[in-house]
Amino acid sequence: DGGITQSPKYLFRKEGQNVTLSCEQNLNHDAMYWYRQDPGQGLRLIYYSQIVNDFQKGDIAEGYSVSREKKESFPLTVTSAQKNPTAFYLCASSSDMDPFWPQHFGDGTRLSIL
Amino acid sequence: QKEVEQNSGPLSVPEGAIASLNCTYSDRVSQSFFWYRQYSGKSPELIMSIYSNGDKEDGRFTAQLNKASQYVSLLIRDSQPSDSATYLCAVTSGGNTPLVFGKGTRLSVIA
Numbered sequence: 001d002g003g004i005t006q007s008p009k010y011l012f013r014k015e016g017q018n019v020t021l022s023c024e025q026n027l028n029h030d031a032m033y034w035y036r037q038d039p040g041q042g043l044r045l046i047y048y049s050q051i052v053n054d055f056q057k058g059d060i061a062e063g064y065s066v067s068r069e070k071k072e073s074f075p076l077t078v079t080s081a082q083k084n085p086t087a088f089y090l091c092a093s094s095s096d097m098d099p100f101w102p103q104h105f106g107d108g109t110r111l112s113i114l
Numbered sequence: 115q116k117e118v119e120q121n122s123g124p125l126s127v128p129e130g131a132i133a134s135l136n137c138t139y140s141d142r143v144s145q146s147f148f149w150y151r152q153y154s155g156k157s158p159e160l161i162m163s164i165y166s167n168g169d170k171e172d173g174r175f176t177a178q179l180n181k182a183s184q185y186v187s188l189l190i191r192d193s194q195p196s197d198s199a200t201y202l203c204a205v206t207s208g209g210n211t212p213l214v215f216g217k218g219t220r221l222s223v224i225a
Contacts, residue, residue, distance in 0.1 A: 101210050
């Protein structure tokens with residue numbers, strides 16, 4: 001089945017710890033995105049990548065890092081510099097198979113501070 | 115700063131009625147417009163996309179776009195309790211540029 005897989009579903013971070021959220025897609029999509037959602041809020045863009053080995057900062061990139069070494073993978077690291085990491089993290093991907101590049105989402109990862 | 119505005123709700127409608135959800139956006143060069151449905155605790159699911167002025171219908175859903183007024187709406191006919199969710203409006207200037215999301219409107223369909 002084609003889709004976007006995020007893991008883990010739940011993640012707990014200790015003070016001063018870096019954690020990495022996984023996002024894998026087998027849709028052959030070129031573009032991938034990371035969003036953060038806080039309770040009662042819309043989605044805010046953290047990072048996005050339009051092509052392998054390239055990525056751009058979004059609106060709230062501070063305290064986060066990404067890599068795009070493979071087309072199907074776009075992991076997000078939440079560093080210790082991110083002081084308020086508790087949120088719902090959503091990964092999405094899109095491609096020009098539809099000329100308007102609709103984005104489809106994985107199931108998300110909930111991150112909490114221990 | 116590109117902005118997308120939605121009424122946060124909750125919007126309550128009786129079962130079988132038409133639910134009308136509205137969205138305005140600030141960036142005049144926006145080209146593509148999407149409606150996502152998000153159930154509590156779940157990820158957003160794409161339900162409608164619209165790119166040209168006018169109406170686009172898909173089953174019980176109709177998306178309406180007016181680029182001159184910078185306004186996009188979603189109508190849900192014959193609303194069902196299973197339609198109760200938060201509806202997110204998202205806008206992009208086109209291609210693989212990231213979406214800008216509104217904060218969502220919470221819809222409650224009362225049986």
